[in-house]
Amino acid sequence: MIDDELLATRFEADRGHLRAVAYRVLGSMSEAEDAVQEAWVRLQRSDTDAVANLTGWLTTVVGRVCLDMLRSRASRREDPLDVRVPDPVVDPDEGGDPEHEAVLADSVGLALLVVLETLTPAERLAFVLHDLFAVPFDDIAPIVGRTPAAARQLASRARKRVRGGAPVPDDLPRQREVVTAFTAAARNGDFEALLEVLDPEVVLRVDFGALNPDLTATVRGAAEVARRALLFRRPEGVSRLVLVNGGMGILTAPGGRPASVMGFTVSGGRIVAIDVLADPERVARLDLSALGLPRSGDLPAR
Structure with missing residues (x-):
């Protein structure tokens, strides 16, 4: 069993990556922090001795937590067509906070997050994990409760919506x-x-x-x-x-x-x-x- 201090060190090394995954899926920095913290709780309760790729394992755990949060959010909304603007990350005009820049790497602008808000929870998760973080469909499938082929279709549908709805910004x-x-x-x-x-x-x-x-x-x-x-x-x-x-x-x-x-x-x-x-x-x-x-x-x- 990995001792608590080493486990915490390994988790902290992945925290920025996990926060970036969760923010793209949830569109909320505060909720992303909650998802990452829940992943830490689950890590502490799990036997990870046989886990060969801890980063990959944590990514799928965060994905599962985020999917549950998205579904809970959708069930609380009376009208699924309501406008929902994602929680933005705000920085000074002259330059961003380094921690924020890490989360927003790969041009995760508000336009992309707005389009992602129009997807179903499963489509959003499949697209973010596969297209933005290269998670294999074999790993995504059990999270969304689908076959790998069905998970691929979820991401494909999401990809078409994103391409049609997120314009490329000027400099x-x-x-x-x-x-x-x-x-x-x-x-x-x-x-x-x-x-x-x-x-x-x-x-x-x-x-x-x-x-x-x-x-x-x-x-x-x-x-x-x-x-x-x-x-x-x-x-x-x-x-x-x-x-x-x-x-x-x-x-x-x-x-x-x-x-x-x-x-x-x-x-x-x-x-x-x-x-x-x-x-x-x-x-x-x-x-x-x-x-x-x-x-x-x-x-x-x-």
Whole structure:
């Protein structure tokens, strides 16, 4: 039996990898941390003497835990068509936190996570494990309760959705230029300037959570999105440019209290998607320490 100290050392060596797997499957850093911690608990309870590849074993354990969490999440939602913007990873505009960059390696932008949210739990797990982490279908099959051939089909269906729904973003300087133009146009009430930076088929997804379901919506088309931007424009100083999953975004924090995070997908010099997380409960759990801000739930009540 491997002693506890050696087991802990080996687990810590894999923690970053396991967190990256869990974040892609769950779209939530806090839930990913919970999944990784559950994997540690299961590791402590297991006899791993016969395990030849501990990293592979832990990856499948995390996958199983994540699948259970996805299914539990789906069963709690009354309407499976509700908009759900994934929990973003937010960093300063000038550069990301090294730990965050490790989790977001291979361009895990918000656009990809949004598409993954549309998949079934089994499709999402099969795609993430196989296409992003090269886990064989023979290992994925028992996790999803399917044959290897059926697991391959799950990943194939997911792959088609991802290819059709996750546009390739422009480089960061171009993104910054476009998003800066968007914010200036919104602040100045310039409808025509907004249309200039919005793709004609732009999609705006706004997630206010269970507390404000009437405000949660999907809006399509440049004119409608521009009208929304003018309706909810913020005075200068309330918002700031940030990196959201490695792409350009905006954090609104009136009075220093984080209120919403907007992630922009800029492709071909125009904004093709805007994803807004404004769910007070989920925003309160975001780790914004890299921005010098506490979680909003840690702030004293007014």
